Amino acid sequence: MMLHDRVQLIATTCGVVFAVVLSTQQLGILYGLFHKNTMLIDNGGADIWMMPRGTQLVQRGSVLPESALTQARATPGVLVAEPLVFGPGSIARPEGGTEQVILVGTALPNALGGPWNIVAGQASALYEPDTLTFEVAQRDKLGNLNLGSVREVNGRRVRVGAFTWGLVPFGPAYSFAEIGLARDLTSTATGRFHFVLVRVLPDADPDEVVAELQARVPEVQVWTSQQYHDTVVSALLAQQLGITFGSSAALGLFVGLVIVALSMFSSVVDHQRELGTLKAIGCRTRDLAVMLFAQAVMYGLIGSVVGLAVAAQLTAFMRSPNLAVMLPIGVMVSVPFVMTAICLVSATLALNRIRKLEPGMVFR
Known part of the structure; x- marks a missing residue:
């Protein structure tokens, strides 16, 4: 279904790309703010900091x-x-x-x-x-x-x-x-x-x-540089920064979930006669589920690769002395796994529709 419906393929992939770009950019800005507020610790050349309690x-x-x-x-x-x-x-x-x-x-x-x-x-x-x-x-x-x-x-x-x-x-x-x-x-x-x-x-x-x-x-507080770094990050997260950027990133992932779920559900509805035919000739629901989940994985991987490429270009474009947008390697590596998982979750809605398909509908 995926490769034979190019319009739906492009639309769904664009939805995943949008979710990846939105969530990674929000996380990138948040990590950039962490970097801005810990740069003196990270680049000061000290192993230990002593400061007022x-x-x-x-x-x-x-x-x-x-x-x-x-x-x-x-x-x-x-x-x-x-x-x-x-x-x-x-x-x-x-x-x-x-x-x-x-x-x-x-x-x-x-x-x-x-x-x-x-x-x-x-x-x-x-x-x-x-x-x-x-x-x-x-x-x-x-x-x-x-x-x-x-x-x-x-x-x-x-x-x-x-x-x-x-x-x-x-x-x-x-x-x-x-x-x-x-x-x-x-x-x-x-x-x-x-x-x-x-x-x-x-x-x-x-x-x-x-x-x-x-x-x-x-009478003074003594921390290693890493402890001080972690304390600053925790303090920033406890403020509105963490809530604001975290909710924006979550919104991006939710948008991807909804777009993929609706796209795959509509695909099943549009092709239910073909799916019913497959059931009539002996395909089990499990076989159709494998096909559905394979499509979900492809949507997640393709959208992640394209989305990360777009996000990397935006990050380079936005970089300036006053604004740091940072995408740590851990975020870059985890994005395909997270988006693939979201696409698989989205596919469960369409799977419920497949389970309800009756092979006899082909002859109506």
């Missing part, structure tokens, strides 16, 4: 005492421990108004916490006085910003030393500075910081180092 996202909290850094550096298994300053910045635009950034103060030369993804200039420019990195997506907003341009940040004139690409979390872009400059810009007292980033020795177990650090500095 109660921290769930990558954001400015209360400052940590200097003893947290001292204890971290004295803990067995620690290769290096560096402070990180985190705070808001307001850039004065030449034509008036301001643009917000998140200032990240990193300790050189280890530069745990960034910067990365530098597309112009060098990270070493941060050694120079009053020098920051800026996000390339902000160039036009800040009056055609270029390397060496001077702007006022939190009332202090600073110079552009490098540009990064895509370092825009769920909010203002990251702007990196040497930690001393960042302290001045964010009014953070000398010897105070918002995070401690730890890199362990090659033969050290990060979980064991975390336990030791937690025992030495019980």
